[in-house]
Amino acid sequence: MSGALLEVRGLTKHFGGGAHPVRAVEDVSFAIQPGEVLGLVGESGSGKSTIGRLILRLLDPTAGSVRFGGDEIATAPERKLKALRRRAQMVFQDPFASLNPRLRVRDIIGEALDAHGLARGRRTERIGELMETVGLPAAHMTRYPHEFSGGQRQRIGIARALAVEPELIVADEPVSALDVSVQAQVLNLMQDLRARFGLAMLFISHDLDVVELMCDRIAVLYLGRVMEIGPAEIVTARPRHPYTQALLAASPKADPDAPKLSRTLKGDIPSPMAPPSGCVFRTRCPYAMPACAEVVPPLRDAGDGRAYACILDSLPSRPEVA
Template sequence: MSTLINAPQPQAAPLLSVQGLKVHFPTGSSRNAPVVRAVDDVSFDVPRRSIVGLVGESGSGKTTTGRALLHLIRPTAGQVLFDGQNISGLDEARMLPWRRRMQIVFQDPYASLNPRMTVAQIIGEALDTHKLAQDRRDGRIRELLERVGLDADHRKRYPHEFSGGQRQRIGIARALAVEPDFIVADEPVSALDVSVQAQVLNLLLDLQRDLGLTMLFVAHDLAVVDYLCDEVVVMYLGRVMERGPTRLVYETPRHPYTQALLSAAPVPDPRAPRQRILLKGEIPSPMNPPSGCVFRTRCPHADARCAEAIPPQRDLGQGHYAACVRIDEIKP
């Protein structure tokens, strides 16, 4: 029997699939009280063993999205499929087995660590919760500390005895303790000195490659996302404006918001020709978002059509999508 050598291979199902995710926060107890639409109909996939960047301005809904995926915040609507299973409606008891497979590294490495617990207790708490490595608990803690570049003999110290970068490494070790498949890294280097950021980023990249991790990397620094991520999702006011392979989105951004973000990002050569796109006005309130495209009140290309309906995600090929009614008229 002959074999088609160049036959296309079936694409593996994504580890995580987000479908129509909404997170709305009520502002009062009344049924008619206005709601904050922090995340509003967000959909994207996170392929296995990849790093997907979630970017946007402050208030775009990035952190809320990441936490809703882990049920640290209860979604209002939509589905979160993890390894093909819908985990959206699970209560805390039924979520426990999934929490072993889904972990988070928080933005503030000091606030996320209990100051009254030693490093061994902080990391060991995860092992105890999931009843892992109980017969070799101390040895496992030592292995984890060494894996993230820390001295295993410092496991009896407290968080305040470490630098910011070291505390973040402790947080990473805690996340790795239960051998997860998926990690949400919520701006893990934004609170660190510039000199330390690269070290932590390289550590995350090494861990992802060595352990086969899947990661959602929440960030506002486009250069970091370009360096670290295979794909990128661009959010604005709770909605996805553009998504796709990082290199493709960065080289040919199709949504005006993505173009504006990239035009403001620092470049290695300050003499390189570039045109800065200045956005007018302030980001609207998520309690009262604009009709149609939520970006239209600041978009330099907006016209009457942009207010009529929410633009769908348009398939541009090669896994690249953008939500803009004028996409054919805007130069990449």
């Protein structure tokens, strides 16, 4: 963890009180080094977006630590968060909903500059530079969001995030709302920007193929808990957790001749108001045994740069599913 830009320890978020709160995030830990891209992948309802918002303190955590550049964020007072929000920015899933439809693009991007006292005396020039950086003509800064396509609106959102020269971008499903033909263009842009500016990213997605393409490391999340985390090429080539196996088997590029759990996971993800005891994945796991209901498996070092949360030392051959 030495030298990490972002360190998350025991991060937990419960919504509501009483005997059955919504356990959205439970005891999540990871780190991101400067310039590194960590992918956070899992099904809808696994807590991915909640983690992104907790890191930027758009939500307050129930428990745990979030340290950015060595400074504690989880418990910092609001007046101290302004500096964080210059160093860490978010790119949202829906590019139209995240842009104020009443503002011209120059004012959408300019808001970030104004809030942090940047580019005084050359505001218009800086906005033009940012638009051209994301592949949009500077002359279009006087237009409104509805005058752009979905992919162009996401480029505007990225330009807004870049305006304050952040060190970390939290990208929350940044291409899932876009047409397939546009997704690759936006992903290529984000890869170029990462290389150009040395950006670190938390890249959130339900699509393991996209995460594998974009990220140095992958954290696989299920019902608010990390099931497996490690280098992308190792996690995707030799998954140790049954849930990671299932996600890979459901991938469109999965080998149709290879043994597989199923093209889709059976059943629905359980309610975070009443998660299963022990391993939260056990109700959908083909290898579940009685002991799985009794203990929450900790992340175990696999000895190859990654860790996984399963009581099995190795998985049996994956069963064929008719």
